[in-house]
Amino acid sequence: MKLDMFSEIQDPRPWATEDxxxxxxxxxVEQAVLADExxxxxxxxxxHHGAAEFSLSSAPELLLAALSQRTSRIRLGHAAVLAPAEINHPRRVAERAAWLDQLSGGRVELGLTRSTAPEWRMFGVDPAGARAQTQRAFEEIPRLWTGAGDQPLVxxxxxxxxxxxWQAASSPASFEEAGRRGVGVLGTTLWEPLPRVARLVxxxxxxxxxxxQPAGAxxxxxxxxxxxxxxxETDEEALRSGxxxxxxWYTARALTFFEAADAFVETMTIQQGILADPTGGGLTGAFLRGxxxxxxxxxxxxxxRILQGETVPEDELFEAxxxxxxxxxGSPDTCRKxxxxxxxxxxxxxxCFQQVGAIPHERVMDSIRRVGELIPEFA
Incomplete structure (x- = not known):
């Protein structure tokens, strides 16, 4: 198992300085350079767009381009580009990724996602067409990269x-969809128990x-x-670090930003349709029946409870x-296990999602070092 880094660039209040x-x-940038080392x-x-303190990462291609010049070996991944054409036209995605690949010496990984309601509204995306536009991006981008388009991409x-x-996925149906496309899958374990993660795998x-017939070559x-x-250094210190x-904080902010209550209803509707499919609903149907x-x-x-508007105490949510x-x-031994x-x-x-909420930068850097020392054990 390879250990990667995942970044939102979070900027929670209260803000101590104007800059x-x-x-x-x-x-x-400093965290990425250390991760490379x-x-x-x-x-x-x-x-993300319009995410305020939840994420400053509105132009990831620019940060990744900067990192391509500050690092030497770490790969540079989009997790993930918002695929509807009103947000990112497939040709522009292909062009920017190709440029980044050249600048980085061939270190790019490209993930795509259809995004969610807040960002659809911001860019005037019709929700009914977001899935089809994402499919178009998966088809068109690799064709442009390999010179199969009508006009050359240079x-x-x-x-x-x-x-x-890669494809970002948050439901069993999207895991199956990524597999059938022949692309890597980018999921989250943050709110998933390990047995369910194993089943999604x-x-x-x-x-x-x-x-x-994979989407790419x-x-x-x-x-x-x-x-x-x-x-x-110890489990106790990890908790004292915040x-x-x-x-x-991240859980509550994410559920709010992504309007998860509405998304949950949409997902349940889709899953009920899969379960009602007289043909069985394929692999996702079997997964859901289990x-x-x-x-x-x-x-x-x-x-x-959070989705219903309740405030859950921090300690209670963390323990759950x-x-x-x-x-x-925890400590290196706890993290190793x-x-x-x-x-x-x-x-x-x-x-590894390490820059989260209000954890101080120096503690994030210390965590990057300590986890980094475990990497050879998993390589």
């Missing part, structure tokens, strides 16, 4: 035949094994998950997330 945004961006395999940068990527393709593996059979990671508050009698755990119940092993927080559990689940890449 707080500049400081956060500078810190992100310690052997992390890839730096994944999100794309420069072409340095990697041949092209950079690996199996779902993707089954789907990708049947992929005869080759099948990128890889599974990456991101989760909150914070390592300190890990509990950071995990709780969950019908599964009782929700404490973390899922706490998230449900820790109980389902979805966070990697939790990382091993993910490796045993069959994950190819764990994207």
């Amino acid at each position: 707080h945004e500049h400081r956060r961006i500078t810190e992100a 310690f052997g992390y395999d890839c730096w994944w940068q999100v794309e 420069p072409a990527p340095l990697q041949q035949p092209h950079p690996p393709l 199996e779902l993707y593996r089954e789907a990708v094994a049947d992929c005869a 080759f099948v990128n059979d890889q599974i990456a998950f991101f989760t909150f990671v914070h390592c300190a 890990a509990a508050a950071a995990a709780a 969950e019908v009698d599964t009782a929700p755990n404490a973390a899922q119940l706490a998230i449900g 997330l820790m109980a389902q092993d979805s966070l990697i927080v 939790k990382l091993r559990a993910y490796a045993d689940a069959g994950i190819d890449r764990l994207m």
Whole structure:
């Protein structure tokens, strides 16, 4: 299992200085340079718009271009480009990624996602067409990279035949979809118990094994998950660093920003349709039928309370997330054990989400070093 880095560039209030945004961006560069030195395999940068303190990463291609000149070996990943054409036209995505591949010496990984309602509204995207536009991006971008388009794309990527393709996924149906497209899958373990993660891994593996016509020129059979990671000298110090508050802050902010209550209803509607499909609903249908009698755990119940507008105490939410092993927080020995559990689940890449909430920069850097020292054990 490779250990990667995952970055949102979070900037929570209260802000101590007027140049707080500049400081956060500078810190992100410093964190990436350190990750490069310690052997992390890839730096994944999100794309979000209008996210305020939740994420400053509105132009990830610019940060990644800067990192291409400050690092030497770490790969540079989009997790992920918002694929609807009103936000990012497929040709522009292909052009920017090709340029980044040239600048970085062939280190690009490109993820795509259809995004969510807040960003659709911002750019005037018709929600009904977002899925089809994402499919178009998966088809058109690799054709442009390989010279199969009507008009040449210059420069072409340095990697041949092209950079690996990925899809962000948050539901069983999207894991199956990524597998059938023959692209890598970018998921999250932050709110998922480990047994369900293992089942999602199996779902993707089954789907990708049947992929005869991948979206790109080759099948990128890889599974990456991101989760909150914070390592300190002892378990107690990791908690004193602000890990509990950071995990709780992120959970509440993410559910609000992504309008998760509405998204949850949409997902349930889609899943009910899959379960009602007289043909069985394919691999996703089988996956969902295996969950019908599964009782929700404490973390899922706490998230449900947040979706209903309730404020869940930080310590209670953190303990619930820790109980389902979805966070990697503690001493190097504790983190080693939790990382091993993910490796045993069959994950190819764990994207370590370390700059979270109000955890101070110096503690983030210390955590990057401590986790980095564990990398050889998993390589």
